[in-house]
Amino acid sequence: MTDGERPMDEWKFQPARDLGLPFSDRLKSLRRESGLIGTLFHILWWSLVRCYLRLYHRLKVEGRENLPQEAPFILVSNHSSHLDVLALAAPCPAKLRDRLFPIAAGDTFFEKVPIAAFAAYALNALPLWRKHCDPKDLEELRQRLSDEPCAYVLFPEGTRTRSGDMARFKRGIGALVASTLVPVIPCFLQGAFEAFPAAARFPRPRRLTLKVGPPLRFPASANDKDGWTEVAARVEAEVRRLGGLPPVQS
Amino acid sequence: MIRERLLGWSHAFDHPVSRWISIGVAAALVVALLVIALLSATGRIRDPFRKELWKRTLAWGVMAPLLIGPVLLGAAWTILSITILSLACYREFARASGLFREKLVSAVVVLGVLAVQFAALDHWYGFFVALFPLTVILIAATSILPDSPKGYLQRVALGVLAFMLFGSSLGHVSYMANDWNYRPIILMLLLGVQLNDVFAFISGKTFGRRKIVPHTSPNKTVAGHLGALLLTTPLVATIAHFIFPGTPLDRPLWLILLGVIVSLSGQLGDLMLSSIKRDIGIKDMGVLIPGHGGVLDRINSVLLAAPAVFHYIGFFVGFGLDQPTRIFTGP
Numbered sequence A: 001m002t003d004g005e006r007p008m009d010e011w012k013f014q015p016a017r018d019l020g021l022p023f024s025d026r027l028k029s030l031r032r033e034s035g036l037i038g039t040l041f042h043i044l045w046w047s048l049v050r051c052y053l054r055l056y057h058r059l060k061v062e063g064r065e066n067l068p069q070e071a072p073f074i075l076v077s078n079h080s081s082h083l084d085v086l087a088l089a090a091p092c093p094a095k096l097r098d099r100l101f102p103i104a105a106g107d108t109f110f111e112k113v114p115i116a117a118f119a120a121y122a123l124n125a126l127p128l129w130r131k132h133c134d135p136k137d138l139e140e141l142r143q144r145l146s147d148e149p150c151a152y153v154l155f156p157e158g159t160r161t162r163s164g165d166m167a168r169f170k171r172g173i174g175a176l177v178a179s180t181l182v183p184v185i186p187c188f189l190q191g192a193f194e195a196f197p198a199a200a201r202f203p204r205p206r207r208l209t210l211k212v213g214p215p216l217r218f219p220a221s222a223n224d225k226d227g228w229t230e231v232a233a234r235v236e237a238e239v240r241r242l243g244g245l246p247p248v249q250s
Numbered sequence B: 001m002i003r004e005r006l007l008g009w010s011h012a013f014d015h016p017v018s019r020w021i022s023i024g025v026a027a028a029l030v031v032a033l034l035v036i037a038l039l040s041a042t043g044r045i046r047d048p049f050r051k052e053l054w055k056r057t058l059a060w061g062v063m064a065p066l067l068i069g070p071v072l073l074g075a076a077w078t079i080l081s082i083t084i085l086s087l088a089c090y091r092e093f094a095r096a097s098g099l100f101r102e103k104l105v106s107a108v109v110v111l112g113v114l115a116v117q118f119a120a121l122d123h124w125y126g127f128f129v130a131l132f133p134l135t136v137i138l139i140a141a142t143s144i145l146p147d148s149p150k151g152y153l154q155r156v157a158l159g160v161l162a163f164m165l166f167g168s169s170l171g172h173v174s175y176m177a178n179d180w181n182y183r184p185i186i187l188m189l190l191l192g193v194q195l196n197d198v199f200a201f202i203s204g205k206t207f208g209r210r211k212i213v214p215h216t217s218p219n220k221t222v223a224g225h226l227g228a229l230l231l232t233t234p235l236v237a238t239i240a241h242f243i244f245p246g247t248p249l250d251r252p253l254w255l256i257l258l259g260v261i262v263s264l265s266g267q268l269g270d271l272m273l274s275s276i277k278r279d280i281g282i283k284d285m286g287v288l289i290p291g292h293g294g295v296l297d298r299i300n301s302v303l304l305a306a307p308a309v310f311h312y313i314g315f316f317v318g319f320g321l322d323q324p325t326r327i328f329t330g331p
Helices: A023-027 A036-056 A083-089 A094-099 A113-123 A135-147 A172-177 A225-242 B002-007 B016-041 B049-073 B075-097 B103-122 B125-142 B152-176 B182-207 B222-243 B252-280 B295-316
Strands: A060-062 A073-076 A100-105 A126-128 A151-154 A184-190 A209-212
Touching (some): A023 A113, A036 A083, A036 A094, A036 B103, A073 A172, A083 A151, A083 A184, A100 A113, A126 A135, A135 A151, A135 A172, A151 A172, A172 A225, A184 A225, B002 B075, B016 B222, B049 B075, B049 B182, B075 B103, B075 B182, B075 B295, B103 B125, B103 B152, B152 B295, B182 B252, B182 B295, B252 B295
Parallel strands (some): A060 A209, A073 A151, A073 A184, A100 A126
16 A cells, blocks of 8 residues: 555545525525434325325326336426325335425425425425526526435426416426436326315315326437427427327427 | 422522522623623724624523523423433534434434433433443444445444434433532533633633644644643632532542543544534534534533543542432332
């Protein structure tokens, strides 16, 4: 062994990504990582959700084999109710609980501290600000996806449908995965609009059916606006196909 | 008798040393605030130094009652507050070192911390002592479960060190509360190590030239450490003389040695945290206390001092030998 050579591998310390943030900033940080208390709440919350979906909505999952067992990946689906995120995330493997982040609207879920605490400690959601979205936020989400690696639940329509019809997908999904091998899992959730439309105060006991499609990858799509639009269009077409909807006429 | 020790707040000032220390700390805070107010009003100090000074002193104004108050109120409150303190320290350590991602190890360390505090509350020395090897066994064993040998040694070592510092070590402060006369002893320990830091800061600023461990902590000087040793030792020795009169510990040499132990272990605890932060590559452990950093940045000097002082005093006097043991688990 020569001088200066280390006899052992150096230890790799990786402090929490959100180290040094005050509590309220931590809740809405895109770098938030949960500790022991967060993990306990996630396990508790998602166990309750699984029971609720099974008993109250008799949730059926078609194509379960398409759900990945390892991060990174992004689950994408149509968006018609607050039940959607529960139905998409609940069937995912329990070991991913701390690293599966629903992407939620910052203006709805992260403005007030008590709601933000619920979004962070129960749902494990990360915020995306719809009105003044910073491109750096998308870049941060894209980085974290493959660095950590972690997984997201995302609704590219950007909001719940008010009419029951599926809206066009926004291209933000493309900014997360264009020219990477991260799989996008297209899903279609049936029955959620009937069970809990945006106008309703409480969910009704209607059956939910989640159809999970085979993963899509976009290594050849350019990481620019055109590439993102292309990704969004392909994902949208696949979600429509799963839902038995006709292709969009453009 | 048990009830009186655990919850008997009316005994808060039974011992003159508890009285002096409480009055002294309160007076020092008031004087410090008045001096800063005077200096600000006459324009002798300016921003940002003025703001920093206010922030730090006011933080002391909150911290001192939080540390001293539970000790005065009763042994149960003392142990409860040390438990919260231990968990807060562990949280900062785990998040800074990355150990918090190892949920199983983390859960075992937290369990160990709670068990040690329970053993202290129960006055069960056998369990208190047994918990060190038992928790280490549990950490080494649960670390096998994820079946990922890469990083095994790192997570076990971090878990063991964390348990030793925040479970076992701080647990010694709680165990001291089993002595009928625990109030002056714990207050002496807390006052000793905190003033030790202040003395080191002042003598370092005044006389400091030669750096002591520049790679670990560039602002610490030989003069600072010597100054702290020279000032803390007689202070602690004097207080201890009034706490332990007529005991085998009450000899000048033994009292001075106690002062040296408090001062040295306090300074080493401080440097230990500096080393940890340097190794990880961060500046402060947290943001909880304005102007001070995290809880650990303030409590670091107690970490090594607590067991050293406990066993030194234990050698001569012992803790709570006349008190009933195994209060909750006993037959």
